[in-house]
Amino acid sequence: MELIKVGVIGIGNMGSSHVLTLDQGKIRGAKLTAVCSRNEGRIEWVKNHTTGDVQIFQDEEIFFKEADIDAVIIATPHYSHPALAKKAFAKGLHVLIEKPAGVFTKDVLEMNEDAKISGKVFSIMYNQRANPLYQKIRDLIQAGELGNIKRTNWIVTEAYRPQSYYDSSKWRATWKGEGGGVLLNQALHQLDLWQWTTGLMPKQVRGFSHFGKYHDIEAEDDVTAYVEYENGATGVFITSTGEASGTNRFEIVGELGKIVVENEELTFYRLTQSEREFNATYTGGFGEPEFKKIVVPVTSENGNHSIIIQNWIESIITGSSLLAPGEEGVKALEISNAVYLSSWLNEPVELPIDAELYHEKLQEKINQSTFEKKNVTNRTLDVTGTH
CATH class of the missing domain: 3.40.50.720 (NAD(P)-binding Rossmann-like Domain)
Structure with a gap:
């Protein structure tokens, strides 16, 4: 061959x-x-x-x-x-x-x-798409095991970075050099998986970004974003490079149960009856649908x-x-751009975003920047696979 x-x-x-x-x-x-x-x-x-x-x-x-x-x-x-x-x-x-x-x-x-x-x-x-853990989540959702999705929630704060990481290159976490911080670099895999596993892209985003909160950097190192989906579901995405020890917990709640991913394990809380059906038919006042806790046997592979x-x-x-x-790379980028734009404008933004407006605002950040890194080492980091 x-x-x-x-x-x-x-x-x-x-x-x-x-x-x-x-x-x-x-x-x-x-x-x-x-x-x-x-x-x-x-x-x-x-x-x-x-x-x-x-x-x-x-x-x-x-x-x-x-x-x-x-x-x-x-x-x-x-x-x-x-x-x-x-x-x-x-x-x-x-x-x-x-x-x-x-x-x-x-x-x-x-x-x-x-x-x-x-x-x-x-x-x-997007190497995390090859992780059997996230492939299994996607399979379960596509098979209808959760029914209609009602809420998503991802906390990604295990991407801790010390100042020396940002000092390794002049371009890191600057608007001119990198174009963003934790959202565009460390958490972009999760932004991709967020929409890829669920099959849902937000219709509206409200972002709260904190720039240089924990590090001497220009871009964001702490973010909370609230999103709304076309089907009425809502979601929250939290990420930071300034928290230790960090968390990586992904929850997806549907009418038929809840999927939780944490500590490299997938747990499915499967309802014995649809929540919507239980809500409409149960007459006992206090009560909730029964569920079975199922630890799904799947091995996580992160490389x-x-x-x-x-x-x-x-x-x-x-x-x-x-x-x-490659064409799907725009999806996670669209979410990250929406979070930035919402943070800059201090208001919710609709997706798809106004691409020209975002580009204009980003150029303003670059052109008006007076930020200078104090201790750049120009050091190539370990090549084992982290960004």
């Missing part, structure tokens, strides 16, 4: 991990043939840590023009994802982008259109970056379905 020749552009934390995965032959049907980075230190790292004949580039234009590749993994800073993806599609390349899809929906929607026109296989590194890469390669070769289609 002919191998898919893959290039990696961006050799930071995640790009380095993808380089090793490909170079060590962990992805069936693919091989690493080229890398691109502007950073001399990362170029030296590639030379010292790869075993094959890998082309090395420091200029993006030359990379896209001369690299011997069929496909590219884009692992550069956030703002550049859509622009680089569009260049790749124009060159007839298949694309896998790191999350987030971009920083604002305006250029992500343009990227999605270019992907559609190109006909190439486009995926995004899975290689599964997304493998799925992408297999889709290129065989035409099989993608677990994380």
Whole structure:
């Protein structure tokens, strides 16, 4: 079988991990043939840590023009994802982008259109979609085991980050460099899973974001968001990088029971009778539907970056379905943009958001910024997979 020749552009934390995965032959049907980075230190790292004949580039234009590749993994800073993806599609390349899809929906929607026109296989590194725990939740909900959803609630505060994390790079948690903080970086996986498992996108969002509350950063490190769905359900999403010890608890309540995910375990509180039916027929005054507590036997796997890469390669070769289609990257981004916009305007916002207004407000944040990091170390962090 002919191998898919893959290039990696961006050799930071995640790009380095993808380089090793490909170079060590962990992805069936693919091989690493080229890398691109502007950073001399990362170029030296590639030379010292790869075993094959890998082309090395420091200029993006030359990379896209001369690299011997069929496909590219884009692992550069956030703002550049859509622009680089569009260049790749124009060159007839298949694309896998790191999350987030971009920083604002305006250029992500343009990227999605270019992907559609190109006909190439486009995926995004939503590796938590490969976690059997969240796949099981999605399966249960799609099978109707919860009935109509009434409420969702996710507390994600186990993404603690010390100041040294933010000091590792000048661009981290700044509006100009990263385009956001905890929502756009650490909690974006949960924002994606929130809508992917339930099948629900909010129709309205009210966001409360606190910027630099616990760290010397410009963007948000503490968020509470309230959402309303088209079917009348409501939801709350709470996240922070400033709480220890943190919590990761996801609840979905439906007419037929409640699903709770915490401590890597899935528990289903299944009602013996629909709550709506019980409410309408019970005559005893005080009372509630009976339930059975079921601990669902499923093993949580939190890494899975290689599964997304493998799925992408297999889709290129065989035409099989993608677990994380790149076009769906706009969904979690839309929620995060809505939370920011609501926080800035101090009012609820409807989805889909006004993409032009959001872009305008973000540019105001960038142009009016006077923030400067005091102790930047320019240090590449551990490449084991955290952002």
